[in-house]
Amino acid sequence: METLLILLLMPLPAFMGRVHDPSPGIFQSKEEARNLECTRLSQAEAHERFPGQVPEPPARGSWAVTDALACSRRFLRIGERPARDEAVLSALRQKVGDITQTASALEAGELTWHVDAFYPEPAVAAKISVAAKTDLVERGRKVSDRVPVLAAGDIAVLWKLPPQQAYPLACERYFAQGVLTERDVFLGVMIVDPRETQLHAGLCARGEWRWLQ
Amino acid sequence: MLSSGCVTVYQPLVSLQRPVVVDPRIANFEGQRMLVRCIPGDYLEPGDADQLCRNVRSLFTKQGAQVEVEVPRAGMSARGEQDGPKADLIIDLRARLVHEESSALMGVVSGLTLTLVPSISEFTFAQDVTIRDSSGFQLASDTLQGRFIRYNGIGVWAVNSALDLLVRSDEEELTGDAPKKDFSRDFHRQLSQLAFNAHMRSWVMRGFEEPPRGQESLPSK
Amino acid sequence: MRPAFLSLILALLPAAVVAEESPLTDAQRAQLETLRGEIAAQIQLQAYDLLDELVFGWTEQPVFALETPLVLADVSVPVGFGSGMQALIENHFASLIVKNPRTRVALTHCPQCTSVVVHSGATGTIVSRGVDEPEALSKAGTLSGSRHAIFLDFEIEGAALVLRARITSLEPALPIIYAKTLSTSTSSPALLRTGDRLKSAAEARQEYVNALQGRSLYQVPIRIGVRTYATGSGQVRAAPMPWLQAGVEGSLTQARAWTGSFLVGFSWTPQLHTAWMAQGRLSRLISGTTSSLTGPDLYAFVGGSVISIHGPAALAFQDQVPDLDDLLALLTGGGPDATFGALQLGLDLRVKNRIGVGVYLESLPALNNAPAIGDYLDIGILQFHSLGVEVTFCF
Numbered sequence: 001m002e003t004l005l006i007l008l009l010m011p012l013p014a015f016m017g018r019v020h021d022p023s024p025g026i027f028q029s030k031e032e033a034r035n036l037e038c039t040r041l042s043q044a045e046a047h048e049r050f051p052g053q054v055p056e057p058p059a060r061g062s063w064a065v066t067d068a069l070a071c072s073r074r075f076l077r078i079g080e081r082p083a084r085d086e087a088v089l090s091a092l093r094q095k096v097g098d099i100t101q102t103a104s105a106l107e108a109g110e111l112t113w114h115v116d117a118f119y120p121e122p123a124v125a126a127k128i129s130v131a132a133k134t135d136l137v138e139r140g141r142k143v144s145d146r147v148p149v150l151a152a153g154d155i156a157v158l159w160k161l162p163p164q165q166a167y168p169l170a171c172e173r174y175f176a177q178g179v180l181t182e183r184d185v186f187l188g189v190m191i192v193d194p195r196e197t198q199l200h201a202g203l204c205a206r207g208e209w210r211w212l213q
Numbered sequence: 214m215l216s217s218g219c220v221t222v223y224q225p226l227v228s229l230q231r232p233v234v235v236d237p238r239i240a241n242f243e244g245q246r247m248l249v250r251c252i253p254g255d256y257l258e259p260g261d262a263d264q265l266c267r268n269v270r271s272l273f274t275k276q277g278a279q280v281e282v283e284v285p286r287a288g289m290s291a292r293g294e295q296d297g298p299k300a301d302l303i304i305d306l307r308a309r310l311v312h313e314e315s316s317a318l319m320g321v322v323s324g325l326t327l328t329l330v331p332s333i334s335e336f337t338f339a340q341d342v343t344i345r346d347s348s349g350f351q352l353a354s355d356t357l358q359g360r361f362i363r364y365n366g367i368g369v370w371a372v373n374s375a376l377d378l379l380v381r382s383d384e385e386e387l388t389g390d391a392p393k394k395d396f397s398r399d400f401h402r403q404l405s406q407l408a409f410n411a412h413m414r415s416w417v418m419r420g421f422e423e424p425p426r427g428q429e430s431l432p433s434k
Numbered sequence: 435m436r437p438a439f440l441s442l443i444l445a446l447l448p449a450a451v452v453a454e455e456s457p458l459t460d461a462q463r464a465q466l467e468t469l470r471g472e473i474a475a476q477i478q479l480q481a482y483d484l485l486d487e488l489v490f491g492w493t494e495q496p497v498f499a500l501e502t503p504l505v506l507a508d509v510s511v512p513v514g515f516g517s518g519m520q521a522l523i524e525n526h527f528a529s530l531i532v533k534n535p536r537t538r539v540a541l542t543h544c545p546q547c548t549s550v551v552v553h554s555g556a557t558g559t560i561v562s563r564g565v566d567e568p569e570a571l572s573k574a575g576t577l578s579g580s581r582h583a584i585f586l587d588f589e590i591e592g593a594a595l596v597l598r599a600r601i602t603s604l605e606p607a608l609p610i611i612y613a614k615t616l617s618t619s620t621s622s623p624a625l626l627r628t629g630d631r632l633k634s635a636a637e638a639r640q641e642y643v644n645a646l647q648g649r650s651l652y653q654v655p656i657r658i659g660v661r662t663y664a665t666g667s668g669q670v671r672a673a674p675m676p677w678l679q680a681g682v683e684g685s686l687t688q689a690r691a692w693t694g695s696f697l698v699g700f701s702w703t704p705q706l707h708t709a710w711m712a713q714g715r716l717s718r719l720i721s722g723t724t725s726s727l728t729g730p731d732l733y734a735f736v737g738g739s740v741i742s743i744h745g746p747a748a749l750a751f752q753d754q755v756p757d758l759d760d761l762l763a764l765l766t767g768g769g770p771d772a773t774f775g776a777l778q779l780g781l782d783l784r785v786k787n788r789i790g791v792g793v794y795l796e797s798l799p800a801l802n803n804a805p806a807i808g809d810y811l812d813i814g815i816l817q818f819h820s821l822g823v824e825v826t827f828c829f
Contacts, residue, residue: 075590091592112609131589134587143609143610144608144610145609
């Protein structure tokens with residue numbers, strides 16, 4: 001009996017290590033595990049980021065490949081915000097960064113940039129717009145906080161058109177009405193279909209609309 | 214006795230648990246032509262690649278697409294240049310092993326204790342998904358990473374079975390087919406969403422025009 | 435194993451794609467509200483952290499050449515959150531600016547800037563916030579001397595909180611003159627920075643690393659313990675022995691996952707025994723991969739010792755019943771003595787590597803047949819004759 005007891009206690013160190021395992025199990029539900037964002041890091045990287053939790057790799061190296069699984073809990077659980085909003089906001093920096101990188105590469109001159117976002121949820125649209133403006137300024141572009149606005153009559157007409165017609169027409173109207181000049185460029189960020197979780201973008205420069213992605 | 218009592222736990226790591234909007238049960242890709250290529254590698258055997266392609270074909274066929282599959286062998290495509298019309302979306306699937314861990318000592322102790330002490334093995338895989346249009350332009354790409362931990366032990370199996378029966382809700386069950394179903398659901402949903410995003414991007418970049426239909430040669434790759 | 439495993443995984447059930455999650459029940463909503471309250475507290479601290487970093491950046495590289503009045507035009511909280519956090523962030527930001535004049539920023543009060551303004555002109559009537567139509571405010575003379583407005587936007591992006599700050603010049607073109615993005619995913623954890631002694635993330639991290647490395651690899655443990663011995667078949671019984679030990683303990687890395695120690699010990703009971711011990715021990719951390727700065731650590735150890743006992747109590751540690759010669763030696767002052775080896779297995783709970791409590795079982799292989807010594811645990815290959823408890827102080 002004692003031998004069995006010793007054998008059962010022998011793997012205790014291995015089990016104690018499993019206490020910190022973020023996978024679902026007896027003490028952690030699947031839902032909690034799904035609200036973690038985990039990445040695999042090498043031991044050196046993990047020690048750099050978490051010196052108090054991960055020991056330094058041995059100076060003489062090790063025969064075993066050792067890495068760490070670094071998990072951080074999402075601030076908002078999945079399901080708290082609508083799925084599309086959450087998908088867009090969770091990767092907002094990366095999505096907007098791709099757009100502004102492409103846009104500023106295409107229009108590299110001394111122009112004043114204007115940004116607006118077209119998204120069903122106004123609060124999310126504001127976040128997208130702010131993210132794009134901030135990113136453009138950080139890229140060295142001259143950005144205006146003023147959003148070009150068309151007359152109510154124009155908006156009423158554009159509202160009914162499909163996106164492939166509405167945005168190019170709006171671009172023409174901006175220049176025709178003098179809202180934008182040759183020294184201005186307008187970056188529009190939008191979604192086209194309510195089922196998608198990516199952002200599209202287009203540039204309005206010199207009266208012409210061009211889709212970026 | 215020694216091989217019974219396995220509990221496999223699935224944990225999504227990167228991208229697999231992202232929120233999804235598209236509903237894989239409706240026809241999201243009506244009229245779309247897709248080519249799904251499951252590329253074998255060190256981690257994905259050709260037989261497994263065949264199985265993967267069949268499952269993915271079924272996924273997109275249910276959503277209204279016309280799907281062809283291809284499992285390149287020895288780096289060579291099986292499709293000839295004149296085979297069929299162009300695909301609107303070309304989906305490449307590659308799998309790789311990111312991390313693997315198992316303890317021989319735990320295996321020995323497990324044997325000595327007749328699996329009362331479980332042996333534990335785990336691996337982390339990554340599924341690389343790349344979606345291109347017929348001209349080869351990349352429309353979307355992502356890496357889906359997940360982790361599987363396998364506990365081989367009658368003790369662990371008994372405790373988790375009891376918990377599944379008495380305590381956990383259906384969605385929280387760990388034993389039986391639960392890991393397969395969970396991974397299947399996540400993988401299908403992410404793949405559907407990625408393909409839909411790629412489809413929309415392709416449509417926008419074509420100026421909202423539908424792709425030309427009819428007999429045309431395949432893109433050279 | 436691996437391909438077979440993959441086949442199992444790939445036996446996907448194409449039809450088993452569940453629908454979107456069903457709407458939340460009232461109970462789930464209530465639970466979410468409670469969780470949201472807890473999360474709001476965490477987000478508030480991280481938001482403060484990001485503001486500290488933003489203002490610290492201004493102390494190093496001010497935005498303006500001279501002290502400049504600035505209006506706090508807007509604080510946006512993450513989508514899905516209420517406005518309660520706004521006031522807290524505004525207060526913290528104002529406090530930082532007041533305590534750090536090197537930023538060359540002076541917050542000014544402009545209620546019209548953040549209010550809705552209706553402005554009628556030749557082109558029509560415009561309804562907007564004041565900061566969006568600075569010419570209207572200027573005409574009304576209500577800009578209060580401030581020519582710049584700052585906007586702070588917080589958003590939750592997965593597991594990261596992101597601050598986007600921009601400063602806009604209040605002129606008709608509304609040019610953005612400064613913008614900065616800060617994220618908790620790329621910054622180091624705060625070291626409880628105070629508002630009047632801000633430090634950069636790099637400095638904070640260096641302090642943290644110094645705190646870890648301040649723990650020396652070697653230390654001197656002082657140990658006080660008691661050993662008890664199981665009763666044997668004989669009539670003579672070994673009495674519990676108190677011990678005082680001191681030595682040196684070391685580890686190879688700051689993680690302190692493995693430690694080794696060597697101690698010498700002394701035990702004395704009047705008229706009963708005087709004993710010496712030399713002990714070596716190897717410990718392994720089982721409550722994690724690295725010792726904790728804040729929580730207790732549990733070690734499992736194995737050790738060996740050589741114990742030498744002099745005096746009447748040594749009689750109990752002999753493998754034969756005491757005879758007349760032994761008693762004669764005792765009477766003539768020669769004194770019995772016993773020297774034996776011991777093997778230990780035990781657990782040691784350490785708190786911040788300063789104080790520890792341990793319990794162990796000890797095997798005395800040479801005394802398996804000693805009539806005065808029984809065993810507490812017999813696992814066949816090994817018998818444990820002694821049970822010990824100890825308290826360790828490390829210096």
